[in-house]
Amino acid sequence: MSPINKFSGRMIATVVSNKRVGQYHQILLNVGEMVNNCKPGNFVAIKVGGENAKMILRRAFAISRVSLTGPYGGSMELIVAPFGQGSKWLCSQDEGSEIDLIAPLGTAFGIPTQPVRALLVGGGYGSAPLFGLAEVLKNRGCRVDMYLGASTGGKIYAPMEGKRSVNVLRIYTEDGSMGERGRVTEPIPTLIADGLVDVIYSCGPMPMLRAISEIVAGSDVVHQCAVEESMACGVGICMTCVLPVADADGNVSMRRSCIDGPVMDGANVAWDLVGKVPEVFP
Amino acid sequence: MSPINKFSGRMIATVVSNKRVGQYHQILLNVGEMVNNCKPGNFVAIKVGGENAKMILRRAFAISRVSLTGPYGGSMELIVAPFGQGSKWLCSQDEGSEIDLIAPLGTAFGIPTQPVRALLVGGGYGSAPLFGLAEVLKNRGCRVDMYLGASTGGKIYAPMEGKRSVNVLRIYTEDGSMGERGRVTEPIPTLIADGLVDVIYSCGPMPMLRAISEIVAGSDVVHQCAVEESMACGVGICMTCVLPVADADGNVSMRRSCIDGPVMDGANVAWDLVGKVPEVFP
Amino acid sequence: MIDLSTTLGNAWFPSPLFTASGCASSGKELAQFIDLREIGAVVTKSVMSKPRHGRPTPRIAETPSGMINSIGLQGPGIDQFLAQDLPWLVSQKARVIVSIAGETVEEYATLARKVRSAPGISALEVNISCPNVENRGLVFACDPDASRRVIDGVRKTLGGELPIIAKLSPDVTDLVSIAKGVVDAGADGLALINTVLSMVINLETMRPHLGAKTGGLSGPAIRPIAVRAIYQVHEALPTVPILGMGGVATGRDALELILAGAKGVSVGTASFGDPAAIISIQNELKELLKVREFTSVAQAVGYAHRPVEDIDTRHEQ
Amino acid sequence: MIDLSTTLGNAWFPSPLFTASGCASSGKELAQFIDLREIGAVVTKSVMSKPRHGRPTPRIAETPSGMINSIGLQGPGIDQFLAQDLPWLVSQKARVIVSIAGETVEEYATLARKVRSAPGISALEVNISCPNVENRGLVFACDPDASRRVIDGVRKTLGGELPIIAKLSPDVTDLVSIAKGVVDAGADGLALINTVLSMVINLETMRPHLGAKTGGLSGPAIRPIAVRAIYQVHEALPTVPILGMGGVATGRDALELILAGAKGVSVGTASFGDPAAIISIQNELKELLKVREFTSVAQAVGYAHRPVEDIDTRHEQ
């Protein structure tokens, strides 16, 4: 049996706090022992809208960080953009509200056994899982640089505490309202050319992930990216969340991003086929 | 243009208080000036389930009482039985919650210009509008007796304050757990035979209204009853809430209980045709 | 400024928002909550030649994001309708689309003849989702041949002035062929969709909840079916105007139907939840069109059908 | 004690609750959340003769109380299915109903031949809601003749052992006649209903949201359509077992379909909202049957059809 989702379960968690941070909500949930099974890259599937909701599908959110020790026991942090009805509902839940969730789901970022030079690239709320990851990498002796990008400063999520685990933190905004003006992907080619990075971990919009994959192509840099496709079930039973992914022989098939992802090897994703299907079956 | 619903409007009202009373919830809503247009017998149509609800139709509740002067300005009281999803949702709304309502709707109990001997008969939460009515009748110099019935004591709604406007209050329960054991309709024939009542006002389950209509048939007693049919719109546009009602010539047609009711002359309702349709059109 | 006006055949309307037949009664009741002149038109409850009691109660059951109804065309009959309801609407300066329904091809023609001479009507909606008593109660709209004959009879009786809008049922295997049939027979436009045949069982009585057993499903639950129907028919018959309906409750929903191909949008069930829904929908639609830089409703009609390669040329139009 | 067991043709199941085809993948993923032996059977994703990539993404859009999907029968093909997925299910002691789908009458027969020799299968569900490549892509289930030929071919190839359950589409004018046709051709039971053809337009791109443009509507939104379909077909064919499905999310919903005439109930979309939904539904159903003083599921099947005069004779049965 596939080990995926082996440790996942459903629970009712209580909202410990809900704070606005820029254009996002930082939501802390009391989840108890569950945190022991959560790894950076995993996500949570949340039931939205309350008891009588017309919304029938769960919403996926990356687990930003977990903490075992805290005033409330094990807790999990999410960074949520109020986007549509479901995420807006979640952002409106006050302290003490109960949240129906299933976690931890999906693959996690691979952690190198050797200390490597890691570059973490986040777009928008995509930075959420990177701070937890940075901590793990730091503890393994890695050098951790983090580059965050967004269209505007309000969409950069970079909490104070998170910066501790990071050697360098650079911020890019397209409108120049925070950090440097430009795209977060722009400085990467030089870094690679200068041999300053071994592994790139990325999380953010699909075009950003694709751009990074194209930049590292041909180099020795490994690229682990957390993808985002529309998900109906989040647990592997509906086949809605597929992406074209190549196997070792280069044969492309449609893989479920909820159980074969969200963390995937960027080199294996057939980015040009996303939103299409391979012409013929291998 | 029909004067029905002339004074009705939609508003967002705040819950002033929500108390459990037996098996019901007594819900006080701050509705401001609207109370000036509310008469005993009118009802309110409430949107249930919140913003993302799968419930799309309003729920009808009798206006139990209104008060112009109070710590919060004009307020309206409802007595709600937690029955299905919508009424349960309403019963779960705490102080301060906002309620989307349309009121006042429908016909009101006719108030005699002369002081008469009135019997008010309520079944279950049907007693709700009778206390407000009793007050009005009392102020007109009527003698007001009130008989309330239910299957069990927890389903009798009879607030302390309400009793002030009533000369006699008798309670009947089928299981004998409160008041006398039996049905609320049982003592009525004797009252009528003894000539102790001029008008009966009733509100409660349809079989109770029908039984009273049959009891008064042939006597001079007028019977004004507040009917209850499933309503989709509450304002006269959908034709779902119809009842077979006879006109002056005895021709039966299907009349809307939301605008030609809920208060109707019991003698005109073709009780044996409820749930059927008249065979042919007159 | 956004030009909200639209046309259905040769009838012009200042707004693309209409009431849905059977969801505004005769208009009077709704007029307590909205100004009827502000909307495109009032589509009246389908009227038959004789007065009707309709079906037994219960006539309604709520369902997830929807409801089923079995009103059964209760109404005063065409003569009283023309004598009382219509003149009232006209006196209010409301635009009126009269909906007719019959049990025989002949009844539809008779209704058309009576409507023909009545003043103040913008268009005729022909509700063919009715049982055909001459053919085992098979619904006209489910029978390509019967649908065509109804429209043909109405067209011949009515003459060429008043636009005829044939209202179709989604409960068919091949909606496009029914649509083509009625257009060939003389329909100037199509109304899509009527309710979807459905049932709810009452768990207390353990029998069908509605007095009539089955009823028609309406409300947001069926919107995806309506969008598909409108898109399919607009694709096949791009020049035939469509009055779309089915689950429209917000401006977003109205725009969705317009993008799929509707030139007008009727609001039915949503008015039960809020009698002023049609006005909020109209305001929201205006806002959504503006944000998307449309300057008229007409530009948005069927916009979802444009080829993928297309450069956005709206501004140059 | 309530006897939850049920039969479909000659196949016996300890519970009337099944997964719905395409909503449990191959069973493995669901097994992380529920014990597959506790439910009636796993109905597998419809498998075709060759592996398939399915349709382009996005493949899903949520709708009010529902969703539309266009997976397009992505899957490993029958050979890999029989070599890997089926043996795994059998090793878990799950009961299995294999669902097959084809593009030609011949493909269905080929699939039946391969399934015939595989051990551990309780029944065969034949999903005929697929485009027929030999007839302009017209869906088999929408064509009475093609549906009959598919089932006839499967029946002949399969022999008499394994019950055949024909899965029908609600997108037809006359469901009962399609049902009669496939039963005549050899179906032992009917699965009702598949998804309803629908569309959502994305208001940002202003094009159909799904990569495949149209998709199938499922979830509570369509439950009233499913109940009507089951009721109608059970009324016409009271002896033919029905596996009901469409929007079942609670025990109440399962009982509603059973009262309408379903001997078994598949849970599809509800599993996406809660992978253990089928277990809660099973528990709730048991409770509801008990409160209503049924002692078995069998007593409740089609109970909504009893004549009004009937005295309640359940206890004497």
Ligand SMILES: Cc1cc2nc3c(=O)[nH]c(=O)nc-3n(C[C@H](O)[C@H](O)[C@H](O)COP(=O)(O)OP(=O)(O)OC[C@H]3O[C@@H](n4cnc5c(N)ncnc54)[C@H](O)[C@@H]3O)c2cc1C
């Ligand atoms: C693995 C994963 C991790 C994610 N992590 C985060 C996070 O940490 N913070 C955050 O704010 N958002 C995150 N998202 C995106 C988030 O799931 C969507 O923004 C959210 O589901 C939108 O729901 P809605 O009801 O607000 O929007 P609606 O548009 O109303 O949603 C309708 C449907 O579309 C789906 N959908 C809409 N947008 C997206 C999207 N961008 N990606 C996937 N499905 C979508 C929804 O799940 C739902 O089924 C993540 C998505 C995935 C797949």
Ligand SMILES: Cc1cc2nc3c(=O)[nH]c(=O)nc-3n(C[C@H](O)[C@H](O)[C@H](O)COP(=O)(O)OP(=O)(O)OC[C@H]3O[C@@H](n4cnc5c(N)ncnc54)[C@H](O)[C@@H]3O)c2cc1C
């Ligand atoms: C004029 C009028 C006055 C009423 N006054 C009161 C009151 O003062 N207190 C009170 O507790 N209840 C009252 N009711 C009944 C109340 O409206 C229903 O109990 C309530 O609508 C049930 O909604 P639900 O969502 O809880 O139940 P559900 O069963 O989920 O409701 C589903 C649908 O059925 C309709 N429905 C269900 N039961 C009834 C019913 N008994 N009568 C009419 N429609 C129904 C609902 O409106 C809704 O559309 C009144 C009804 C009417 C028509």
Ligand SMILES: Cc1cc2nc3c(=O)[nH]c(=O)nc-3n(C[C@H](O)[C@H](O)[C@H](O)COP(=O)(O)O)c2cc1C
């Ligand atoms: C209570 C009710 C009564 C209806 N009566 C009619 C009618 O008389 N004639 C008709 O053509 N359609 C009738 N319809 C169908 C609506 O006009 C509309 O096509 C359908 O309800 C879908 O739109 P909606 O989801 O906005 O309600 C009725 C619908 C409802 C809910």
Ligand SMILES: Cc1cc2nc3c(=O)[nH]c(=O)nc-3n(C[C@H](O)[C@H](O)[C@H](O)COP(=O)(O)O)c2cc1C
């Ligand atoms: C994502 C998804 C995939 C489906 N795949 C299949 C399939 O492969 N074969 C099939 O017969 N039905 C398929 N269906 C239809 C379901 O089996 C079921 O008939 C329908 O969804 C109604 O049930 P529900 O509302 O409980 O989901 C699929 C449905 C969904 C939502």
Ligand code: FES
């Ligand atoms: S979201 Fe259902 S399989 Fe991935």
Ligand code: FES
């Ligand atoms: S509830 Fe709609 S007409 Fe009375």
